Amino acid sequence: MDWKKLSTTKITQVYKSIFLNQCYICNAKAQSTLCNSCNEGLPANLNHCQHCKRPTHSADILCGNCQTSRPAYHICVAPYRFEGIIKTLIHSIKFNQGIHYIRPLTHLLSEHLIESYSTDHWPEQLLYVPSHPSRIKERGFCQTKAMTTQLTKDLKERLDKNPPTVPKKNPLKKIKNTLAQHSLSRKERLKSPQSSYQLDGTIAKHVAIFDDVMTTGSTIENCTKLLLKAGAERVDVWVIARTPDKEN
Template sequence: MSPEVYGSHSLRSWPALLRDLPARICAVLLPPRCLLCGEPGDDGRDLCAACHRALPRNHCACPRCAIPLAVPGTCGHCLRKAPPLQATWASFVYAPPVDRLLARYKFHHDLAAGRLLAGLMLPALADAERPQALVPVPLHSSRLRRRGYDQALELARPLARATGLPLAEGVLLRQRRTEAQSELGALARRRNLRGAFVVRGGRPLPAHVALVDDVMTTGATLHAAALALRRAGVARVDAWICARTP
């Protein structure tokens, strides 16, 4: 037997095996368990096959704002007034059971749910035109201190690793503390976000970026962030979001 071969693995493969060892040990000692129903996970995910099939995928949607539609095409609102986003990709409709995963992630400090959601977003992004960088929509520093983590950033990190795209962390800043968007109507949401974002100077920006966020409702937050990036010289801004409200 060749001196470079031990069993079925070459010596050159051992560094990779050792690097993967912690994940392999965790998979044996802590097998995946569905975060929704508690049944054993499927395909290495913390989600069972039945709950995976039940996820409300956003198959037919407006390409500009990702609002779910009955038939393919651009929605009337985007035809009347083009949004600052060139394209929006929403993996799911904000409906059961994905809304439960998002609530666990966003409001109950369940980062495992965030990692699961980021992985589940990837198939829907397969056909998206690749930007030059991913930009997470930031929290204001005061809200970040209270929550302890930025949900958009924690989604963007695994997406950047999986796609090989640069993560432009800290480029976009939320300079003004705003009221919680969930408590406001559509017009108040737009007023609430006016001037909320600013782009940090000193670094050249790529021509095409994609904003990453968890949920899109009226689009006020993403539109305000996109306008700030475009004013700073970005030619095209897309959005990659987990779920879109119908």
């Protein structure tokens, strides 16, 4: 018997039972990161485009953009709409140092990923969409890097095999410090420079790209094309939330 491993497992169980047995939002007793009431209040992305997961009014359709110009990635996992509690938590992480909310969000995403890949092959490699160095310096950390680290831990605990590997040095780099996407209109986002990112590193055949939120999808599409050009044969997209189109 591996006593060292057993001891570490027991210590982890005790730690979780003492410190992680309450909801991250309302502090009520909870078996997971969120209580049932808060979990039920999350804006689930139920009606969406089959391919890009853009929220729509009807389920199981292909949106106009995907019919006209289908994105290059293979699948997209986007379990929530970027509104309500989800929007509040992500904004808290990015703009108010609310890094403690990373754990419940990545835990929720890991649940949906395990369901999505129950009959599919898991990616070999996991990359994240990085912020520009000046933005990281301003914020104090890169939220997508921190989320990817926690997400990998969540998957490792819950899968019976190793999750996709995360390179020590992320091959994706942002080389142009463009304006923050949340400050731009959809039209302005689509006009953003398409050469804001570059690749520097070894790319696996089957890759997943993680980002916290997908709005127009232009950033993800740019990164996907870079990966495919570098030798990837399949690129999957993992995001926590997808932004609904604004009502006119």
